[in-house]
Amino acid sequence: MIPPVARVARRAVTSTGVMAGERAIPEETPVAIVHNGSTYAVMMATPADLEDFGYGFSLTEGVIESLADVEQIETLEFGEEDGVSGVEVRLWLTATRAGEQVARRRQIAGPTGCGLCGVESLELAVKPARTVPEGRGFTAAEISRAVAALPPAQTLNHQTRAVHAAAFWEPEAGLVAVREDVGRHNALDKLVGHLVRRGHAAGGGLVLLTSRVSIEMVQKTAMLGASVLVAVSAPTALAVRTAEKAGITLVAIARDDGFEVFTHPHRIVLDGAEKERFAHVG
Structure with missing residues (x-):
């Protein structure tokens, strides 16, 4: 499989002069998600954890509802000698599920992190997110x-400083899983696929993102069934409205010294001192 990190020559120009050397940078390759021989999507992605990506993307797109809808999965790498460079993630769906997808088959070809390329109507672009269970505080x-x-825990980012991460965290276990990718949507899809493949319930933990929160990130979190989403960056207005309707507690701009809660704050449990400070706000 294509390595997820490449080392390239570069010249570093600083105030003290010019120095030759190498830098680790993330690989980026076309990854096609193929259902029963028909390409559903082509995304630019980091070539790592691609079976997780195939399952997670198919789930968050609504192509499958559970692992039981997939009979087989395989990844095939194509090099320049094949006339095309990239990877196909091939999923073979059950006859019933495959038949249901014929009418909605589409092909997406988009840049890194593109979550809406190829959507054919405004209705599909802003479809309501699934309502999540109550979960825990x-x-x-x-x-x-x-x-x-x-x-x-961001091993690829330590090397490259150029990839996003999505993670799942529980109070008792800490970080359950971390997935990284040049695309923020891809990282979350990989996380979803990993958790679903292992039968790990999402109600007891929270989803962590290193990126901004757009509507697609909320929709994918809802498909996973997680009720709390925490991001280090800010959300879009549409993401806030979508999280509110889906019942998701959206926490963003999370830093060492605090965070901001945008929706369903009842899941954030404050101690006595925090409650007193909160009471004096506004």
Whole structure:
């Protein structure tokens, strides 16, 4: 399989002069998601954890509802000698599921992190997110612990400083899984695929993102069934409205010194001192 990280020659220009050397950078390759021999989507992605990507993307797109809808999965790499460079993730669906997808088959070809390329109507672009179960609450200290745990676990980002991460965190277990990719949507799809393949329920933890929160990130989190989404960057207005309707607690701009809660704050459990400070706000 294509390595997810490449080393390339570069010249570093600084105030003290010019120095030759190498830098680790993330690989980016076309990855086609193929259902029963028909290409459904082509995304630019990091060539790692691609079976997770195939399952997760198919689930968050609504192509499958569970692992039971997939009879077989395989990844095939194509090099320049084949006339095309990239990877196909081939999923063979059950006859019933495959038949249901014929009418909605489409092909997407888009740049890194593109989540809506090829959508044929405004209705599909802003479709309502699935309503999530109640799940559990988290203290402010637990959210801070979760946010602090993610950077040390971003192995690809340590090497490249150029990839996004999506992770799942639980108070008892800490970081359950971390997935990285040049595309933020891809990273979340890989995380979804990983958790679903292992039968790991999402109600007891929270989803962590290193990126901004757009509507697609909320929709994918809802498909996973997680009720709390925490991001280090800000959300879009549409993402906030979507999270509100889906019942998701959206926490964003999470830093070492705090965070902001945009929707369903009842899941954020405050201690006595925090409640007192909150009471004096506004």
